[in-house]
Amino acid sequence: TDPAWQRELRAHFPIVTGHPDVAYLDSAATSQKPQPVLDAVFDYLTGENANAARGTYPWANRTTARIEQARDRVRVFLGDPAPDRSGVHFVSGATEGLRAVARDWLAPQLRDGDEIVVPYADHNANIVPWQEAAALARARGAHVTLRPMPYDDAHDYDAARLARLVTPRTRLIAATHVHHVYGNDMHVSRLRAAAGPGVPICLDAAQSVGHLPISLAALDVDFLVFSGHKALALPGTGAIWSGNRRGPAYAEAGWRGTPNTSGIVSLVAALDWLDAAGVDRIERWTRDLGARLTAGLAELDAYQVLGCQSSLAAASATQRRQGIVTFRHRTIGSNDLGFILAADGLLVRADGHCQGDEGEKTSSVRVSLHVHNSPAEIDRLLERLAALNHD
Ligand code: PMP
Numbered sequence: 571t572d573p574a575w576q577r578e579l580r581a582h583f584p585i586v587t588g589h590p591d592v593a594y595l596d597s598a599a600t601s602q603k604p605q606p607v608l609d610a611v612f613d614y615l616t617g618e619n620a621n622a623a624r625g626t627y628p629w630a631n632r633t634t635a636r637i638e639q640a641r642d643r644v645r646v647f648l649g650d651p652a653p654d655r656s657g658v659h660f661v662s663g664a665t666e667g668l669r670a671v672a673r674d675w676l677a678p679q680l681r682d683g684d685e686i687v688v689p690y691a692d693h694n695a696n697i698v699p700w701q702e703a704a705a706l707a708r709a710r711g712a713h714v715t716l717r718p719m720p721y722d723d724a725h726d727y728d729a730a731r732l733a734r735l736v737t738p739r740t741r742l743i744a745a746t747h748v749h750h751v752y753g754n755d756m757h758v759s760r761l762r763a764a765a766g767p768g769v770p771i772c773l774d775a776a777q778s779v780g781h782l783p784i785s786l787a788a789l790d791v792d793f794l795v796f797s798g799h800k801a802l803a804l805p806g807t808g809a810i811w812s813g814n815r816r817g818p819a820y821a822e823a824g825w826r827g828t829p830n831t832s833g834i835v836s837l838v839a840a841l842d843w844l845d846a847a848g849v850d851r852i853e854r855w856t857r858d859l860g861a862r863l864t865a866g867l868a869e870l871d872a873y874q875v876l877g878c879q880s881s882l883a884a885a886s887a888t889q890r891r892q893g894i895v896t897f898r899h900r901t902i903g904s905n906d907l908g909f910i911l912a913a914d915g916l917l918v919r920a921d922g923h924c925q926g927d928e929g930e931k932t933s934s935v936r937v938s939l940h941v942h943n944s945p946a947e948i949d950r951l952l953e954r955l956a957a958l959n960h961d
Contacts (some may be wrong), residue, residue, distance in 0.1 A: 572944050576855060579847050580942040582606065592915040593947035598750055598777055598894055598938030599919050601802045603836075610839035611804065611832050622829055633831055640834045644809050647841045648794060649785035654814065660834055663808040664776040665695040667795035668744075670810060671772050672699035673706065675793075676742055680707035680714050687735060687743040689719040689774075690926045693750050696774040697926045700744050714741075725749060725877055726756050726890075732764040742770050745791070748777035751923050751936060752877030753860065753894025755782060762790040776800055780844050781892055781940075782853040786811065798833065802840035807833040847941065856893025856939040859948055863895045863937060866952040872959045873897050876934055893939030896923070902958060904933040910958070911935075916951050 572580075581587060582604035586594060594602060620629035622637050641655035650657070661667040676686070680703065688700045704714040717740075720731035727745070736743070743765055748755050755778070761771050772793040778784060780801030786794065792815065798807025807830060844852070867873045876896040899907055908920025919936040937951065 572946075575851070576941065576944070579604075580944070582843075583942045584608070586942045589915075592917060593943070593950060595916060595918045595937045595939065595943065595947070595951065597940040597943075598800065598936065600799050600805065601780070601940055602942065603802055603804070603840075604843050606843050607802055607804075607836050607839040611836045614835040615832055619832070622831060636838070637829055637831065637834055640838045643838045643841055644811065647784070647845070648779070648811055649783075649787055650811065650813070651787050652814070657811055657813045657815070659810045659812065660829055660837075661795075661808045661810055662806045662830070663797040663799065664774060664795050665797075667797075667808050667810040668696055668772070668774060669699040669702070671793050671795065671812070672703040675812075675815070676700075677703040677706040680704070680712055680741060682712040682714075683739055684712070684741045685715045685717055685737060685739045686741055687719050687732070688716045689744055689746050691719070691721060691725070692746040692926060693774065693776070694924045694926055695776070696744055696746060700742075719743070719745065725752050725754055727758070727760040727764070729760040729764040732761065736765050736769060740765070740769050742772060744772050745774070746777075747773055747775045747789075748781065748892050748894070749877070750777050750894070751896045751925055751934070753777075753892045753896070753938070754877065755890045755892055758789045758791065777892070777894070780840070780849065780852075781856065783849045786813075798837040798840065801837075802843060803837040804833045806830050807837045809837070852941045853892070855941055856943070857891060859939045859943055859945065860891055860893040860895050860937075862945060862948050863952065864891075866948070867895070867897055867955070870952075870956055870959045872900050872902075873955065874900065893943075894936065895938075896934045896936040898934045899958065904935050907935050907958075911951070911954060914950075914954055916954060918951075 583602050584605055585602050618629040618632050620633045622634045625631055641658035644658045645655055661670060686700050689696055704716055707714045717735055720728040722728045743761055745761055747758060770792040773791040775794050775796040779796040792813060794811040796808055799805040864875060867875055898904060904920045908918055911918055922933050923936055
């Protein structure tokens with residue numbers, strides 16, 4: 571049986587307990603919400619809902635204060651040691667956050683001959699904004715070169731090749747923390763070691779916040795962007811952490827209009843819940859479930875696991891895998907497989923997963939886990955996959 575702490579946390583997810591026949595295996599697309607997050611939103615909307623920074627009455631002032639405190643909550647959750655909340659800005663998600671850094675912060679500074687390192691094998695949300703920044707520069711006559719982020723065979727950062735790629739004209743390195751298809755937790759610290767102190771690094775942490783402990787001090791990046799809805803908060807939430815870099819338009823709350831107040835309330839509740847649950851425990855649990863699935867798939871010769879996980883011998887790489895496992899059947903198309911699994915209540919993601927250069931060619935099935943998932947759900951999935959082993 572599953573440990574008591576996990577059963578207790580699972581019971582916090584009403585959509586999970588309310589659908590005992592469903593195994594939700596798509597948390598990398600969006601996470602389910604624990605009851606305390608829903609309660610916080612309900613209490614706010616029924617208790618003191620108001621716009622921020624506009625009021626002469628307590629609800630409005632409380633809302634303004636909540637948003638300021640929420641910036642601190644995010645800073646602390648991310649392990650920023652500096653007691654300065656002004657580096658946290660709320661956005662609608664990782665996509666908007668990366669676009670804001672690209673368009674509002676980077677693009678205006680770009681000069682002819684500048685370069686940007688772009689992670690072309692990662693999520694489109696971390697590719698397109700940098701292309702747009704280069705296009706904005708080009709429109710005013712400045713040619714900017716986009717250089718592909720070099721990876722090693724385990725889809726991790728290749729420090730030696732990156733060090734050779736970085737020049738005095740490198741204006742930004744765009745990077746990813748946990749890959750949304752391979753699930754590997756990349757060695758972000760290699761980036762700073764390879765790039766030196768002067769080059770800004772922007773980290774897409776969409777798949778890591780809420781899944782593994784984050785320490786900005788250890789990551790040593792200049793920007794970190796994440797989506798709240800993947801970290802147990804409501805859709806339309808997310809944040810940019812930009813340390814002490816000021817000035818971009820996204821930092822001006824008045825310019826951005828009314829903030830997503832109830833969403834920000836949900837984000838604070840989600841971060842509180844994650845801290846109380848223990849992100850390190852969540853990480854170990856989902857990692858072990860992923861390893862259970864990978865080991866089971868290795869027994870079934872009709873399936874091929876994407877990324878370095880295809881070789882169980884790559885034990886060191888496997889250790890750095892989060893709870894995301896992506897695979898293909900040798901003959902059954904991934905969409906068909908997705909529909910077959912859905913008919914049995916096994917909810918997975920099936921397609922190219924918004925991946926940049928590789929995704930177009932490699933449609934696949936992705937299983938992504940959270941703390942409410944159980945070994946029984948993995949076994950149920952494996953049983954269904956085993957029945958299709960030779961189709
Ligand atoms: N980056 C990565 C690695 C992701 O997995 C995703 C979501 N699939 C995004 C960015 C974009 O996040 P959102 O859709 O919440 O803006």
